[in-house]
Amino acid sequence: MAVIAIPQSDKVQGPQAFASQTLSGWRWRRHDKQQEQNEWTPCKHDKPTTEIFTDLIDAGRIPDPFLDENEKLVQWVGEADWEYECSFKATANTASAARQGLVFDGLDTFAAVYLNDKLILESNNMFHTHRVDVQGTLREGANNLCIVFRSALNEGKAIEAKLGQLKCFNGDSSRVHVRKAQYHYGWDWGPTFLTCGPYREIRLETYDAAALYDVFADAVVSDDLQEAKLDISFAADVPKDVVVQATVTSPSGWSILLSTSLPAGATSGSLSTILVQPELWCPMNHGPQVFYTVKLEVFAAGEESSSSSAVLATSTTRVGIRRVRLVQEPLLDAPGTSFYFEVNNEAVYISGSNWIPRHSFLTTLTDDDYRQSVDECVASNQNMLRVWGGGLYEHDAFYDQCDERGVLVWQDFMFACGVYPCHDSFDQSVKREAEDQVRRMRRFCSIVLYAGNNEDYQVAEQLSLDWDQNDNSGDWTVTNFPARTLYERTLPQVVTTFSPQVPYHPGSPWGGVNTEDATMGDIHMWNIWHGTQEPYQNWPKLTGRFVSEFGMMSFPPRRSVEKYVTDPTQRYPQSSVLDLHNKADGGERRLGSYILENIRLKSVDLDSWIYASQLMQAECLSAAVRSCRRQWKGRRREYCGGQLVWQINDCWPVSSWALIDFYGERKLAFYAVKRHSAPLVVDIGRTYVAVEEGKNTLEALKPRRSHIDVWVANASLSQHVADITVTLFDIVSGAVVLTNTLKGETLTANETTELLRGLAVDNKMAVQAVLRDASGTVLSRASDWPQPLKHVSLASPKDSGVKVIVFDGRVEITTNLPIKGLELSASPDKKVTWSDNGVDVYPGDVYSIDADGLSRTDTVDVRYYGM
Template identity: 40%
Template sequence: MAVRVLVLDAEWYWKERDSTMHTSVLDEVIEDSQQRRSPWTAARKFPSEIHVELMHAGRIPDPFIDFNEHHVQWVGEQEWLYYCSFALPEGQSEDSLSELHFEGLDTICDVFLNGERILSTDNMFRLYPVPLDISSLHPHDNKLLLHFKSAKLVAKELEAKYGRVRAGSTNLGDPSRVYVRKAQYGWRWDWGPELMTCGPYRPISLVTYTARISSLHARAAVSAAPTLVPSLAVDIEVSGNATRAKAVRIVLKKDGSGDVLREELAPILEWSNGASLNKADGVVAWDLRDAVHLWWPVGYGQQALYTVEATLLAEGSKILDVASQRVGFRRVELIQEPLQEADQYGTGTTFLFEVNGVRMFMGGSNWIPAHSFLTELTPERYRAWLTLLRDGNQNMVRLWGGGVYEPDVFYDTCDELGILVWQDFQFACGVYPAHNEFVENVRKEAEDNVKRLRHHPSIALMCGNNEDYQQVLQWGGISDLPARRIYEHVLPEVVERLTDPSIPYHRGSPYGGKGWDTTDRTVGDVHQWDIWGGKERPWQEYAERGGRFVSEFGIPSFPDIRTIDHWLAGDTKERWAQSKLMAQHNRAGNHERRFAVLMNENFRITSDFDTHVYNTQLMQSEAVSFAYRIWRRAWKGRGKEYTAGALVWQLNDCWPVTSWAIADFFLRAKPVYYTIKRELAPLTVGILRTVHKNRENDRPKQFYEFGAFRSTGATIEVWACNSTLQARQVKLTLHCADLNSTWYYLEESIVTLHANQSTELLNRPCPCPPSPTSDNLSPRLTMSHSVVVAARLADCQSGEVLARYADWPQPFKYVDPPDPRLQCDRIGERIIVRAENPVKGLFLITDDDTGELVKWSDNALDLMPGDEQTVAAKGLQHSMTLSYTYFGSEQVYEV
């Protein structure tokens, strides 16, 4: 018989365990039935999580609103039951087999089938296939019961057994979390709530078969450059009565069209290299030169995808099973080789990604789960998030180690969009145990997920953990990290054994240097938290605080004002920056102090709440875009790839909150999203201003201060970045304008941008107007503290603007922006803006309630006189109100 899959997604019921009955779970269910009690509630949908069910049933409020998070803490300390019944598919043969497949149970769960316990789980990241005795199943009525216990309480029991350890800080969850293989962010994080979920959060299926393909590994490989020859080998494992299987047919199809490119029938008896009848490696081995195209990350080529289909055949070519995987042909390598020359940090080695022989600067984001309740994330929501990332010129996403291994749709979408994936194993900010039982559990978890993910062309790196090395080194020493056994032995062994072509493995993030150093800027990757956190340095020091690959950095801000009003739920008394409800929705450690330091250094204090919200967003935008700009400058060509990537913390939120996210929970992009987009465009231009007076003091080199306003001026450095693989000649325009007068300066030149690196263009005194003098005895000084310096790259033939950047004098609190005399024209789905005076951070806004209807091609604009800009606003409807605000304005203007 052919394989049959019955997805158990209908007629599920749930209830809270009655803690007063003092009986077994089975006895409680029986008593419910005998007493004709009806405590069971029909599940809203399946897969399911208990908080979602309770909200739908009206038993708890939405924990994302107001202070409701505190009113639902009891949920995570109770036990919960799920129940369904199912019939067997018709047409069972005498030798047919059955299995129940559990793709995700969160987390501590006993599973009963027809009154017998068949499974106990303690790891939400594992796949659990359970063979069944077919004679114990009923044709029409099989009862499946799931008993979920409190992961929070189990963690405390394990902590009492093994000892209390350190795990992050007070705002990174209770340290007992390290003992339970559950998504760590559910215990609370510095951007997320404490919501201890449970439930069957991924599908459950009944699989019946005689023989089936239990594992298909399509090994899509590409030889080393310069040949880059694609090839395919296929490994097969068969479960069940393998003697019924006589052959396997392998077909390679072009994704989309379905065109068959290769086909081969392999008799099972001729699997000469198989270790046994039910396992064979290299069933086919095809050289595919000229038959397939390579898969490329976004910006470097097409995302060519193909489907490998394996059909297991019985006597007479009867189909027993069909399995398929979608693959792309690409070669990815992590290059760590000596640099040719030293930079400001020394020499050291590179930490860069090479795909199909091309070294690429990685610009991207860190990903956390996009919802506290994973079952609320739809395929459409995943695609919307990842499309936002791709459309922002980002080419890498890092899946952080305190969340989950995302479902297949996440990686499928990355394959389609050309987004490379840095995949952390699920360990974050803690001293995890390494006793044998825990290690074996982790080994099986790793095997399940490596097998599931290894065929995706988007997977570029598998990483052992997030910040575990860093934290123990801060606290004491490497001897305090027993889980080195996992990160240095178990995980690399699993990755090496199960991936071919091999996927690069990295022990931890950050990691590098001698003695497991995590702060060495010359080796490995670094997390840059001396700015905002740690030493709380000014953001203008990002230039001196980079590394070979910066896998975390960031500055938080308030979200969109509509998102704030959502969690306020009409409570206008709490609508001010330091209210209790604002603190409830800001989990960052010392957030008020750290916000105050950065805001006070750079912006004027305002009592207008909407303006304050905008200013925090502008601060985030200026800081983070500066980091991308200055670190991408350090991608200087072969042998001088001093910084090979920057991944901002973070892309997204799991609930409505003030955080580091560049787009908030409702997918509303903050200004920083657009400035990052410009900094990661194929061609960019940058300016760094150094104020002469400040070279010897302790303030950022960009700052003008008291007494420096009558300095001898500043120096500017101008450079451009070109991520394309061809050199390009462009026109550079340097445009300076004074904020206090009508003085301006224009300079044009033709420059050549080197391929796949940055190019230095100018290093000169900042053009500026002469200062006025009170009498003939006073010296005349050049005054650059009120000058905006802008650079623009344009095509030499068409004049099309390719890149812009405007450097404003800092700190912004000392700047008196003039009336911009702004003109904003709305023509269909296009917005045309121009100004007579410089404008910083022009942010266009609509009354689009969802935040997803209007797609802006650009936003958060800096305008210079005479440089008109056009923004496409796809989805902008005539009925929508269009407004804008900008730096220095304490109101929103309607167009």
Template identity: 40%
Template structure:
């Protein structure tokens, strides 16, 4: 008699208590699974909300306690069969956990990232009696400290946090980071379910391997179905959701058969990144049948695409860019951190909204950072849907990790499970071994002989044993488990051949932190601070006022530099660095609304400088100087002040829109020559025996470049117009320049380079400089095709703080239904920002306005008339 496969989610009815099994603490109701202990304590009013004010400090004690979760459940019926299996599936337990069924220990967990499948048939009660499931979670922090003491043969080094995280396979950001709180939580953070099936009648995995024909019109490959060793019939089918189901074949499974293969040869559509073609997806389904009864079924979604990481020798060193389906793709996007400190409360809808936000902002890649988690399937499915490429780190970050036997075994199981879970997603185009661990090697002088020592076993005997993980174990797993997805030992990584492991502008990817961190260079220098692929850089800014008001409850604490505001910003030297960048560029206003606005405009300017300039370096085929840019970071894990371009509530900052504009399919760019007015005595000019900048050069020595960048596959003919508009009067002060241009496909086309301007009213070098007679101007560039403007850009005279902004003549009108705001101005407007809110969505924000143009902003979620705004110099 056949018995269908059953899967019962153990979601509701959970309770929890402080302490282990034998403590007398009362059980309290828990949230439905998945959940975490902080959330359950909050549900029972046992703690204050750690996301508000200084409350994070009051919940630190939770990390040092044991916690027990409990649930009762009935034994599923066996239909009179003797060969029925009952299996408890724990998709994720955070982190050190002991599992008990009816008082007997059945399993232990020591890795947050591993799924545990535990056979419990012999532990369950018969008939209608209830079973008791208990999970005891130990302190990951205390366990980590214990492991550090036990393994004194290893030199544990960690950045950002205390040392206890080093040996613990748990989300590293739970120990706190320079953008997130210390919230060392625990609990059943992923679903738990009870599976019941006839012994052997289950499918454990489906893997697809394929090759595309030379013309990319055919996919030829094999579906591998992993099954248990029992006779039955396995059927495999494929459909793209629009056509009828195609049966690839069916096969009898004989005893001891564990792997079945089904070949296919399919003519179909490719999966493309957004903007390059459709995101065609197919569903492959494997089913075990007995007659007409389904005993087990598993489905996987896949998209057929060809991915290459192009690393060719060229005039700049060695290239680094992605080629998808034989098309070079400039990968502009963001780095992704977990979207919550308590990831169990991130809904599938919220994941999808995050990816949709990135895609709507013209972003084409997310980098899943190595200090968080292997993300929920929903995130990758959304990336598949929206055509967003994924750079996936393994979960190691900013530490010298150990490599003793037990640790290596756990890491290999973690890696195989997660690569297998994610390998069919067409969006994942690269795996990287870690985040910034080779910087630890460099900083502390750890043993690393890349060229001389190629023996993985010898690496385990050095004080950098994790090299074995990054350069042997993980690449082997990726090669064995994926369909040819590229692998990198780290991010950043200079291919191991550079004397500077962490930043090599000629080879590999770079993390550029000499703006904000490091040398704190002016962000105007970012255009010449790039590399072959910039996988991290960033600039901080405040979130919008609504978000600040949600996390800081007292009005008297809502000012820049308050204890509550400083506590919320976890970056080292945050307020000093932030105010330095603001003060170097803008006239300081230190009330909260004004300072918030200034930080946002400053961040947007910095990000835009970088994106448009590094995209310019995309160049032409065979001369790709820069292959992509990923800002640090897209999102936040709690309401905070950070480098995020959209806050915890998915409210974009102006920098989000700056990227959106810089990543349009066709953009025109203009850049003025930069005169560094921020030079300090240690800088280059001091070395040349001068201690001051000639400030007249900022306004009087004007030189600029103009270029067009296009990701379109066809040529574009158009006309470039350059205007020179007075900041004070709004009038054009020089004759326009008009240039015909033929824009090359998927390339950068240089239009003007080193164009000098004869500044009107230039004052003599031999006379005192009269600022009242100076007339600084904005360079406004537009690209028209077929009489329509398709792109524009402006270049202001830096720094903005030296400019005067008398009445701008700004005019805002509204459409009849109030869903659109239409803006115009008599004089140039810098940094116009609507105060955005959680329930509101705008088509654009944080832009500059020029005389003679009209800007329409669509508004969803409120009347456009309800929006407040600010711009630079506004009274």
């Protein structure tokens, strides 16, 4: 909703224009049989949104749940009922207005709302919005709003006892019956904090003459991009005849004035125009992010030429105009179909991440927090965020920032890793939820896909549920996979009705003969870490048409660990505190296996374990991103249309798959993904000709022979001509074994160009490739080392000759030997933002890394593999 409140004076001067008052000043108490004896506790803030966990923390009633093992001490909070109230005043104008309504943007979750002791609303869905007529209940002067929140856990278990238990992975099984953010129940990276409260704004809206709601400017761009039909629709409440004027202003500044009349009692209206040669919004690296402005003004009939004081209601929204397609068509030389996004007739290779809620307690987040998160996405050269289906439909501020920065959004509906019901009341609740949220989100041009769920089809396969892909009846409510009706009937109908320009995908993963079919649709590649627990060196064999989840766990940086592990004696990798802050099933075992299979350890102290886990994560994600990007081969050869890392962020302090930890610290994998996701990047792949097939076979006893391939991935829309130098180094001596220079190579726009195939190397060699433009400027570097790294022979660190020269705002690194995974760090009290880190450094090359916040007098510590 895009409604602007018009300030009102206390004195009535003709019909009251639209006015809005956001409620705040909450107080809370536990709600039970003795609630009248429970004292109200005022919130320590005056924000319009709040929730019980943050308020209990502020009041000192519970310890910080994020620290140590305090999660165990606060579970009672989610098992109790809670009550919130606030007081507000209604002026004489407000109390006498012809229309009086309370608007609820979101209540978490089972809520009964009382205005002046009268029950006005009951809600059981966190994702519903409500508009309640309070005429006759609102009074002039003091008013009291009280909300009773019943325990979602207790309510869910009661529903489960009545309707039956359904299977889910992660969290209490009752969660699938409750329309609440599913991650609140706990996940394999998140804690169990079943919070509640008025988590989104509540407003009092009053007016006499007119109101506008749900304004939507839908732009349908022609196939040739030469014009766009702009359809402006809105909901209205007009007790009298009115005229609605729309001013459409382009990014370059010209305007169109449109007008329509509405009779008294009308509930909706629309206007249309044709925009010739529209100025188009583009994803990052594909063009500018530009916006049209659509301003609506409502006048009493016959007064539309009057002064601005005659405006009865107004709404202003911005519109990014673009043409979006999800392309799934037959490929050349490969089975199945493509799966890639096209924006404004240009194919867009996706290198992005999955997004989980940034905090366990959503009301703590600010607009600036969302801005910083999207900035980090852009800083890592990622162009898409997938809003994962176990969280929530995100705050407007998140989508606004994605619009601003050209970051595309894949939006899941909120179903994840479970078997959900689809009885009549549940279906109706989900339908309303989808309508409420799609109506809100559809104004954001960054959203390019709606997906029905996360991994629920995969769960159906694992549990052998009834899923006949040849059954297209549209009603599967009587099967043991009833939610298929939601994903293939209810939700797509909502998207088609309310956001017709955005494609719909039934689930993720989905497509092909099953959810693991790499030739159609998207896949979640979890046979690294989960499943068969493949070596990450197998990534070239594991790509698909679109890999929407994959990842590798690591510990967060030391400075973060010291924040949430307050007892120094617990700061070792196997401590009970660090085990609690690792939610993955078998996480310690799997993380240990991957580290020991790949990384040489001299110690298992905390610092060594953190570095080893982060280096291993960076190596894994490097292999994944470069393997996927290599498959972007050009028109009808889009063998992989993109990949989304699991995950970019954390919701609390934890060892996880995140690139950036809860405190905003970047892991080494962040920089690895940034390097391999750059618009123009040279890359290397090593293939072993004789692969070990078991330690006791003849094949395993043969010397391992290998060769490398070199290619350049160009995600830009421009052709480049560049030089590429490929150098083979002896790892122990640093001597150059071979140099191969490719001059004047043409790098085709928006595809990968193969440059060098089958160059023989051995297990004593590391390889560097450098991409330079005609002037000699370095555009990209790539590095390749023998795998696994634990088998690599290394020289003594005293012979490395590593030097780091510190300047104001940057460092320069040189070395005498090939160096793997060099990590830079400043003192803990110094906030430095590195442009790159965890780099491989080679002799004869000066690495310059920007370091915002660094001074030439600061000390920079260095750690690298084998040091």
